[in-house]
Amino acid sequence: MLHLAQSQAALAFLVLITPICAWVVFTDLKYMKIRNNAVYALLAVFAVAGPILMPFDLYAWRWVNALAIFALGYILNQIAHFGAGDAKFAAAAAPYFSTNSDHIMLMVMLLTAFLLAAFTAHRIARSIPALRAMAPDWVSWTRKDFPMGLALVGTLWAYLLILAISG
Template sequence: MALSASVALWFLPLLVPLCLYVAYTDLSEMRITNPTVITMAAIFAAMGPFLYPLDTYLWQLAHLGIVLLAGMVLNAAGAMGAGDAKFLAAAAPYVALGDIRLVMALFAAVLLAAYAVHTIAKRTSLRNYAPNWTSWSPKGRRFPMGFALGPTLAIYLILAAMYGS
């Protein structure tokens, strides 16, 4: 893995709760909150200069702007929700460019699992444990992508902490 284990260990305890919160709020309210993504970006902005060489830090920070721009275009085209675009932009600096294939494969696996779990819960009596969740609503047939995005970043950081360079 391109992300170092020491860097991942610094970010891990701060980001995993945020990633789980993103999954929860997207399931329950179908939204990813601005304070959450701002906190994610602020953590990188504050800690990054101490964990990376300056050129690497600036490049990783540039990922935020690049992904945000792409997300805005995809949101305008109706291909992605605004919260998903914001989360991806805030998460982008944490992903080392050399790990992009791994993250894409990890996201594909987590997305399939999240979709299966959500669909099963939505169509069975498990739904009764959280009857008021917005993601159960049939309108628009939208899937709470934060349910897959949050855990993907969390798992990536855990893997980097275990197997990072």
């Protein structure tokens, strides 16, 4: 029964966060920024829907994930120039992930795959003049850094999708 509930919760979260994820991908590609409103919206979905979709003790402990990733993101922003928006989005996404060791391994594999795929796809896309002409004002076409929101969104979305269909 718990597995079925986890699957249903993942599906509900997936439906609720999809518009936010689309917004993050668009703004990161166009402006190379993840807006604070998107981060707040992602947190708000978890804050409001979480206690309805999950057992309360599990829901409450998931907030520790957000705090830990926020601290890590802050450190990475200071020492490794990791984007502040990326760090905030990762922290807002963290409560959606289980800290079960199998889930952590899945998340690491997904993040690795999405980092490689998103970076490669973005670099290829920006080298094709016809694609660049479709969105000539996108800042990500000309910046040397990478719109990390693509990989972060992909990781969150794929993780929830896998949980949703595994039930």
